[in-house]
Amino acid sequence: MTPPQPPRPATELFPDSLRLSPKQREVLAVLQEFPAGARAAEVAAKLGMHVNTARGHLEELLVQEAVRTVTAPAKGRGRPSLIFQVRVPDNRAVAHEYISLIEVLVSSLGDPDHPDAESLERARAIGKQWAQHMAVNGQNWTTLDDALEPLFQRLRDMGFDPSLNEDPADAAEGEHTADLSLYSCPFVAGNLRPSPFVCAIHEGFIRQVVGGNGPVRVDLKPFSEEGRCTVRLSEPETG
Known part of the structure; x- marks a missing residue:
């Protein structure tokens, strides 16, 4: 039947x-x-x-x-x-409903006020699975330059309002580095910050987008400065 x-x-x-x-x-x-x-x-x-x-x-x-x-x-x-x-x-009502649902679901990972390393790593693993499910793996991107444009577009479409700063002043010597400043977040409600597990899920998602375990390293810095978060992308310089 x-x-x-x-x-x-x-x-x-x-x-x-x-x-x-x-x-x-x-x-x-x-x-x-x-x-x-x-x-x-x-x-x-x-x-x-x-x-x-x-x-x-x-x-x-x-x-x-x-x-x-x-x-x-x-x-x-x-x-x-x-x-x-x-x-x-009402798109805003739909977004609020699912943001609330996700916050409830991720609370099962641990205490959001005192997240431990193991719980955060489980959250990153969820983010990687999410990217795989959405078929946005960047496994053919072998350099930072390959990954920047598609990652920028993906974050923009997801509502993070990214802005690119290539080769920031505090970049480590011997690395090619770029910062993506994120000026909005779908999970911010009023002045309430999202759970650190939500941030870790997004970090895992971004890592998978730029190629999983490839040469590009991803470091998400939530609330790095007033009104923004930062995604630092880096890879060893060659030649």
Whole structure:
């Protein structure tokens, strides 16, 4: 017996996955202010536009599956009204949910206030497995220069806002060194720092991205300076 198909990926409903015009995004944003949905007339009143114009935009959103319709309870005679409901999730709420879940999961590795070396190494191993699962291994990258650009792009796409500083002043003699400053973190909530196990997982992830046990060494320095973390990449100079 064939098992039932799972629900569709939530990422397909993210606004970035939908081809929406600026006006459609505006209508969608207003509709999100109505948790139980709204009639076209209510959306039109919020936007100061004619109800037929609002209904036209809502119907376009319906075609793109960004909204759904339900029938309002009948009141008296006439055709029942349609209620338009948003299907697009709140990306911030989704991120917060999974960040909280990950923080709970990594707490099983040990006491985050007093992490020991063994627990941190287990966290790094999880990060390496994560990179392998995502098929972002850099095993064909044999030099620091090979690894820099793809690593920069990966960290940018993950939300770390990296900035590159090649050959920093405090680089060790005889090494080719580069620093990636990370100016944002998906796991920072307000002024709360993420668990050191989360940082160790990211360090293991980055190590695998640049080639696992290859010549490029990775050293993640959480909160190295005000408002940033630093990833130091280094390899012995040749010649």
